[in-house]
Amino acid sequence: MADPPGAHRLSARLRRETHAAHDAAQGSGFLDALATGLLPWEAYADLTAQHWFLYEALELAARTMIDDPLARAFVFPELTRLPSLEADLRFMHGPRWPDRIAALPATTTYCTRLRYAANSHPIGFIAHHYTRYLGDLSGGQYLGRAIARSYGLNGEGHRFFVFDGIDAESLKSYYRQLLDTLPWSRYEQEEFIAEVLEAYRLNIAVLDDLRQRWT
Numbered sequence: 001m002a003d004p005p006g007a008h009r010l011s012a013r014l015r016r017e018t019h020a021a022h023d024a025a026q027g028s029g030f031l032d033a034l035a036t037g038l039l040p041w042e043a044y045a046d047l048t049a050q051h052w053f054l055y056e057a058l059e060l061a062a063r064t065m066i067d068d069p070l071a072r073a074f075v076f077p078e079l080t081r082l083p084s085l086e087a088d089l090r091f092m093h094g095p096r097w098p099d100r101i102a103a104l105p106a107t108t109t110y111c112t113r114l115r116y117a118a119n120s121h122p123i124g125f126i127a128h129h130y131t132r133y134l135g136d137l138s139g140g141q142y143l144g145r146a147i148a149r150s151y152g153l154n155g156e157g158h159r160f161f162v163f164d165g166i167d168a169e170s171l172k173s174y175y176r177q178l179l180d181t182l183p184w185s186r187y188e189q190e191e192f193i194a195e196v197l198e199a200y201r202l203n204i205a206v207l208d209d210l211r212q213r214w215t
């Protein structure tokens, strides 16, 4: 039987081939426990701290990759999360927040991979960029609302999840079009999907570390 129209597009292949990894990330338990308010407030503050370390590495890579002819199309300044994370951490810990946060071992491993894979090559950069920001614009939107409800947040403390002035659905569909126009060979596409799978594994490891600490 012939493949359905569009099945060969990179965005479609990507969704298909990362479906199981996404299910594993979604089912990690820690995020659900936060969404339903089962964990102490400090567990949510800890997730925010881990995000800070990850986005510092990712957004530094974005600054380096802005001159790359392929990667530059994926650098959307309006997605930048670091200022929102810092506002959330200030709200949670006060002005001395930098002294109050520490990276978990899995976060350090993730940051090391990010620095290696995303700073010098568009394949690695786009793979890590896609995994975080498309996730934030998808399940992250549901998660942000659920966390705000569970922990009684109203404006402050959950800015990370709020993308001011962005229509998430339009941005995601534009992003998928960009993926589909990348001039990559089959081999390069495979390398890209392998790095996205690696990014999922790294995210799951961070969530597992958090679950072990807080449950």
Ligand code: HEM
Binding pocket: 011, 014, 015, 022, 025, 026, 027, 031, 032, 130, 131, 132, 134, 135, 136, 138, 139, 140, 142, 143, 172, 200, 203
């Ligand atoms: C509470 C946990 C989660 C829920 C409920 C959730 C839910 C979803 C849903 C419903 C979509 C589809 C959106 C659409 O079709 O437009 C999606 C997409 C996505 N999610 Fe998650 N997710 C969760 C956790 C994660 C995690 C931990 C990651 C990795 C960091 C992640 C990364 C992604 C990515 C990259 C996409 C885009 C897939 C694509 O369209 O190519 N998600 N998520």
